[in-house]
Structure formats: C-alpha cells, structure tokens
Amino acid sequence: MIRATGIGRLVRDPELRYTPTGVAVANFTIASQRNRKDANGDYPADFIDCVAWRGAAEFIAKHTAKGSRISVDGRLETRTWEKDDGTKVKVTEIQVDNVDVIDWKEDRKKSGRGGRDPFVDDGKAIEINDDDLPF
Known part of the structure; x- marks a missing residue:
C-alpha cells in the first residue's frame, strides 16, 4: 500500500454523487504548488x-x-478501464481516508475574500497595542 498526503486548493467544486446503493462519493482535484522553481523561475503546480x-x-x-x-x-x-470507443484510460488518485479543511466554505462566504490571505495588510499600517503581543 502506498500512502499519500497532500495540501492544496480545490480546482473546482467537489462533485458529489451517490452509487446505486446510496453510498456517497465525491471526486475533486487539488492543485499543489511545488517547492522548487522551473526553468522560467515559476513554481509549477501538480494537479492531484x-x-x-x-x-x-x-x-x-x-x-x-x-x-x-x-x-x-x-x-x-x-x-484502468476501456472506454466504449476502445480507448484505454489509466488514472492515479488518492482514495481519501482523512481530510482537514484549512479554508472553510462558510468562512470564505462571510469574509468575501474568496480565499484571500487574511494576513495580508494591503500596505496599510497595523494598529496593535504592545500589551496584546504574546512575547
């Protein structure tokens, strides 16, 4: 058995369906940025x-x-499977056992950020009292 762990952003809304026996199944793709630059100086992403x-x-x-x-x-x-037209298809995917949500859909709607980093200061001064600092 090969275990896989990944962190990424959903490429599109998850697709929830049910099998004929009523079992829920969700298909989704996450984009995960690599930690090294390519020849163009960009950080490529993998789509899992x-x-x-x-x-x-x-x-x-x-x-x-x-x-x-x-x-x-x-x-x-x-x-792997074969399509009706005879084309062979092979996919590799993570069969998810555990999931942790980092950006909740409800929080994204309330904030109107759509996934925007909440710690970006937009170039504005941040007002904070020294008594509020934990160190």
Missing part, C-alpha cells in the same frame, strides 16, 4: 485527483468549494 467516500464525501461537498485549501491523506490507487 482525489476520491472520498461516505461521510467524508458529504463533509467535503458541504464545507468546501473551488479555491478552498484542504489537506488530504489516503491510499494512492491506480485504476
């Missing part, structure tokens, strides 16, 4: 397909949206 089942699927669909930052942990699995 993920699948969550049952309660985790419903939780992700309810509390996340495109742009939400999440952490996933699970098994790395590869599936």
